[in-house]
Amino acid sequence: MADLKPDELIARTNFTPPKTGWMDTPTVIREGMFCYAAKPKSVATLGLPYPREWNPLNDDWKLPENWKEIIIEGMKDRLERFRTFKIFMDICVRCGACADKCHFFIGTGDPKNMPVVRAELLRSIYRNEFTKAGKILGRIAGARELTLDVLKEWWYYFFQCSECRRCSVFCPYGIDTAEITMMGRELLNLLGLNIDWIATPVANCYMTGNHMGIQPQAFVDMLDFFADEIEDTTGVRVHPTYNKKGADILFTTPSGDVFGDPGTYTAMGYMILFHYLKERYGLDVTWSTFNSEGGNFGLFTSNEVMKRLNIKMYAEAKRLGVKWILGGECGHMWRAITQYMDTMNGPADFLEEPVNPITGTKFENAKSTKMVHIVEFTADLIKHNKLELDPSRNDNLKVTFHDSCNPARGMGMFDEPRYVIKNVCNNFYEMPRNCIREQTFCCGSGSGLNASEDMELRLSGGLPRANAVKYVQEKHGVNMLACICAIDRAVLPPLMGYWVPEVDVTGIHELVTNALIIPGEQEKTVNLRGEDIPNKDEMDPDEYYTRPDFSGR
Amino acid sequence: MNEKYLYPLMAVIALFLVAYVGVEAVGLQWLFGIIIPFMALITFVVGFVMRVNDWARSPVPFAIPTTCGQQESLPWIKPNKIDNPFTTGGVIIRMALEILLFRSLFRNTTCKLNEGPTISYVWEKWLWLFSLAFHYSFLTVLVRHLRFFLEPVPSSLQILDKLDGFLQIGLPGVMISGVVLLAAAMFLLLRRIVISQVRYFSLAADFFPLFLIIAIAVSGIMMRYFTKVDIVGVKELTMGMVTFHPHIPDGIGAIFYVHVFFVSVLLAYFPFSKLMHLGGVFLSPTRNVRCNTRAHRHINPWNPKVKVHTYAEYEDDFREKMIGAGLPVEKEL
Ligand code: HEM
Ligand code: SF4
Ligand code: SF4
Numbered sequence: 001m002a003d004l005k006p007d008e009l010i011a012r013t014n015f016t017p018p019k020t021g022w023m024d025t026p027t028v029i030r031e032g033m034f035c036y037a038a039k040p041k042s043v044a045t046l047g048l049p050y051p052r053e054w055n056p057l058n059d060d061w062k063l064p065e066n067w068k069e070i071i072i073e074g075m076k077d078r079l080e081r082f083r084t085f086k087i088f089m090d091i092c093v094r095c096g097a098c099a100d101k102c103h104f105f106i107g108t109g110d111p112k113n114m115p116v117v118r119a120e121l122l123r124s125i126y127r128n129e130f131t132k133a134g135k136i137l138g139r140i141a142g143a144r145e146l147t148l149d150v151l152k153e154w155w156y157y158f159f160q161c162s163e164c165r166r167c168s169v170f171c172p173y174g175i176d177t178a179e180i181t182m183m184g185r186e187l188l189n190l191l192g193l194n195i196d197w198i199a200t201p202v203a204n205c206y207m208t209g210n211h212m213g214i215q216p217q218a219f220v221d222m223l224d225f226f227a228d229e230i231e232d233t234t235g236v237r238v239h240p241t242y243n244k245k246g247a248d249i250l251f252t253t254p255s256g257d258v259f260g261d262p263g264t265y266t267a268m269g270y271m272i273l274f275h276y277l278k279e280r281y282g283l284d285v286t287w288s289t290f291n292s293e294g295g296n297f298g299l300f301t302s303n304e305v306m307k308r309l310n311i312k313m314y315a316e317a318k319r320l321g322v323k324w325i326l327g328g329e330c331g332h333m334w335r336a337i338t339q340y341m342d343t344m345n346g347p348a349d350f351l352e353e354p355v356n357p358i359t360g361t362k363f364e365n366a367k368s369t370k371m372v373h374i375v376e377f378t379a380d381l382i383k384h385n386k387l388e389l390d391p392s393r394n395d396n397l398k399v400t401f402h403d404s405c406n407p408a409r410g411m412g413m414f415d416e417p418r419y420v421i422k423n424v425c426n427n428f429y430e431m432p433r434n435c436i437r438e439q440t441f442c443c444g445s446g447s448g449l450n451a452s453e454d455m456e457l458r459l460s461g462g463l464p465r466a467n468a469v470k471y472v473q474e475k476h477g478v479n480m481l482a483c484i485c486a487i488d489r490a491v492l493p494p495l496m497g498y499w500v501p502e503v504d505v506t507g508i509h510e511l512v513t514n515a516l517i518i519p520g521e522q523e524k525t526v527n528l529r530g531e532d533i534p535n536k537d538e539m540d541p542d543e544y545y546t547r548p549d550f551s552g553r
Numbered sequence: 554m555n556e557k558y559l560y561p562l563m564a565v566i567a568l569f570l571v572a573y574v575g576v577e578a579v580g581l582q583w584l585f586g587i588i589i590p591f592m593a594l595i596t597f598v599v600g601f602v603m604r605v606n607d608w609a610r611s612p613v614p615f616a617i618p619t620t621c622g623q624q625e626s627l628p629w630i631k632p633n634k635i636d637n638p639f640t641t642g643g644v645i646i647r648m649a650l651e652i653l654l655f656r657s658l659f660r661n662t663t664c665k666l667n668e669g670p671t672i673s674y675v676w677e678k679w680l681w682l683f684s685l686a687f688h689y690s691f692l693t694v695l696v697r698h699l700r701f702f703l704e705p706v707p708s709s710l711q712i713l714d715k716l717d718g719f720l721q722i723g724l725p726g727v728m729i730s731g732v733v734l735l736a737a738a739m740f741l742l743l744r745r746i747v748i749s750q751v752r753y754f755s756l757a758a759d760f761f762p763l764f765l766i767i768a769i770a771v772s773g774i775m776m777r778y779f780t781k782v783d784i785v786g787v788k789e790l791t792m793g794m795v796t797f798h799p800h801i802p803d804g805i806g807a808i809f810y811v812h813v814f815f816v817s818v819l820l821a822y823f824p825f826s827k828l829m830h831l832g833g834v835f836l837s838p839t840r841n842v843r844c845n846t847r848a849h850r851h852i853n854p855w856n857p858k859v860k861v862h863t864y865a866e867y868e869d870d871f872r873e874k875m876i877g878a879g880l881p882v883e884k885e886l
Pocket of ligand 1: 093094095172173651652653655658684688691741758759760762763766828830831834
């Protein structure tokens with residue numbers, strides 16, 4: 001992939017579909033577009049079916065003898081358990097409103113990446129097995145036999161959907177292809193056909209508490225290392241607590257931020273914020289090594305696996321006796337928390353309805369899950385003037401904001417992050433309307449597709465996002481892409497590097513703590529990244545006072 | 554020609570021939586005028602109810618609305634009460650806008666890949682506009698047909714007729730709904746044939762109802778403006794049906810039976826086809842639930858018992874290392 005230049009990649013994209021129909025176009029599994037097969041050890045860790053070595057490029061996928069039966073039974077079972085599945089199989093009119101809404105279709109031009117066709121891959125089998133019309137009329141009714149090639153096609157294309165739900169915003173019936181993909185992946189998992197980038201994080205999370213497989217002592221080491229870094233740049237020593245019983249709040253965030261840049265700066269941001277709140281207001285926030293993962297790759301496997309991983313959050317909050325849980329910046333973690341957690345593992349009646357002890361604000365919208373998003377929390381603090389901020393420390397940045405799919409279309413958190421950014425940065429620019437908020441484009445690597453072997457898929461799928469960033473880069477000189485998702489922080493840097501060099505990526509809490517005036521800090525000359533921060537005194541006063549202001553600040 | 558639209562077109566032509574020959578040559582007026590319509594209606598009602606029932610039998614295990622606007626959160630942040638409805642009232646408005654105005658379709662854009670490369674997204678209103686025209690004219694035509702089944706004809710229907718015929722061209726006056734229905738259906742058909750992307754994923758099952766509806770509209774228009782069907786005779790027949798005294802008056806042309814046969818086929822086909830989106834749109838779980846899942850617990854009736862890895866097991870795995878790192882433990886070594 002790295003050897004294909006951006007214009008060469010784009011030159012191959014063509015929105016005119018081929019002459020032969022999709023049922024007659026065999027799927028060729030191509031390097032760069034798929035993730036490696038799940039390792040047997042990881043599949044076995046959770047006791048999931050058919051762990052084995054297999055290779056998607058081989059003809060023989062070492063399927064069990066009765067694989068067809070397993071799939072058909074699995075479909076039947078899910079049709080009976082999920083109204084979504086049944087209705088979405090029945091009512092699509094193929095109007096095509098969703099067709100060009102998918103970033104993978106836009107980026108690859110592959111017609112099987114149109115959401116409607118992705119769904120038809122499964123629907124065609126549904127018709128064949130479960131509807132009279134399909135049984136009698138066959139192909140004329142859009143039905144086809146389940147064959148090995150069909151199964152492989154499913155695998156290829158259900159792992160080319162990032163479950164971003166953009167298509168469902170436009171569908172007149174709300175058909176959510178992400179939900180169909182989730183059903184497709186559940187079915188594939190019945191045959192052990194997961195990808196390793198999902199299966200291994202799931203196994204790690206199950207055993208060690210986080211996707212990265214960081215053991216407790218190493219987790220503490222890493223945060224201690226961050227504390228050293230923070231001391232170097234700010235002169236302040238922070239003292240995070242771990243697994244502390246009786247703390248006010250349990251904090252949970254994706255382990256990706258503990259592991260890789262630039263997420264690490266966001267993690268440092270959290271640590272500084274908690275230190276600040278402890279010093280100024282006596283708020284006691286604890287981290288947990290057992291619940292050291294907010295993300296949940298179970299969501300990309302099956303609802304049962306999601307539940308098995310998610311259960312730790314409440315279990316640990318109960319064990320530690322905290323009042324409520326605070327969740328970090330993460331995308332799919334918040335989809336799981338918002339739409340699944342309470343149903344699966346609630347009611348959390350051992351926790352209190354969340355109240356911000358510093359401002360007295362009741363988080364009414366979270367009174368049942370008892371879990372508050374850190375951006376909601378920080379926005380509330382800023383609104384009540386509880387943070388001393390100097391936004392000019394971020395004046396080297398021209399910031400735009402990428403709405404991550406899940407907080408956007410599985411939650412609706414749009415104004416809180418913008419409010420926070422505008423209060424900690426002076427230069428904020430929106431991308432065009434069709435590319436933000438509920439119409440936001442995926443990073444191209446969501447739902448467990450953020451491996452390295454599928455880089456071509458990721459860079460193609462990320463094109464619509466990158467293209468919108470490029471627009472604000474050219475128009476406003478934007479040099480920083482802010483986001484509230486750990487996968488974004490891991491995958492947007494290479495995406496930007498490929499399509500829009502010179503735009504960097506940050507979490508919001510890195511921006512917050514750059515601007516935060518910490519009690520006892522040394523005079524700050526560099527930010528967390530060790531970059532020079534602009535010196536206010538050297539700035540032309542005219543420029544300082546004509547800086548754009550934003551409503552809501 | 555492409556088999557996807559050739560087969561459905563041939564099917565509709567065959568249906569025409571069956572009815573025409575059946576009535577003209579064999580004299581099966583009873584079959585096409587009374588028995589088939591009755592059976593079709595029963596199939597429609599029973600099939601529809603069974604389909605909806607079948608959907609309703611499957612539970613909604615998780616509340617997964619697609620949130621298309623700002624959530625309800627801090628008191629000073631203005632929520633979008635329609636696209637991210639926190640209350641039942643909001644859901645009702647959201648659903649009403651979806652069903653009456655096709656709100657989601659209204660958002661439609663087309664995407665273009667330009668030199669550069671840059672991508673642009675342009676508002677695409679035609680599908681929305683013609684779908685709306687299609688559905689509302691269909692509805693109007695349907696409602697106007699009630700005048701054949703009611704005696705006396707309610708004044709509201711007479712007013713509708715007046716409104717629909719306000720152009721007052723020719724005699725009998727041109728009804729706008731019929732013309733719009735035909736035009737919109739033609740648009741939807743041409744769109745499927747001309748736009749290569751749409752053609753690519755269209756099935757024969759997408760062309761069939763369009764051809765059938767066009768055939769219904771054409772045969773209706775023929776009767777009204779060209780062959781001038783015997784309206785009194787038709788009303789005698791339809792009233793006979795609704796009063797359960799079926800009877801075939803003389804002198805109704807074959808085209809009427811063809812029209813009725815097309816409608817019967819549409820009715821009988823309805824519950825087994827994508828036309829069931831009529832019922833499905835009301836039940837779609839990404840639209841018809843409240844977006845308050847963090848404030849109210851949604852219950853999954855089959856919430857599974859699952860095997861978990863507990864904290865105690867975790868501590869057993871790492872106790873020594875945890876103590877070494879100064880982490881508190883439940884059980885000492
Ligand atoms: C009231 C009862 C309804 C009936 C009888 C009905 C019937 C139809 C029919 C016959 C078609 C043409 C199928 C085709 O294109 O092959 C159609 C298409 C469509 N309907 Fe409906 N519909 C109904 C309700 C709705 C509602 C409530 C919505 C919106 C939420 C809707 C949205 C659409 C759309 C978007 C199409 C696609 C047009 C196309 O095929 O290109 N319909 N409907
Ligand atoms: S927008 Fe909805 S109804 Fe239209 S093709 Fe896509 S999934 Fe089907
Ligand atoms: S959910 Fe996202 S990735 Fe999947 S088909 Fe829809 S738009 Fe494409």
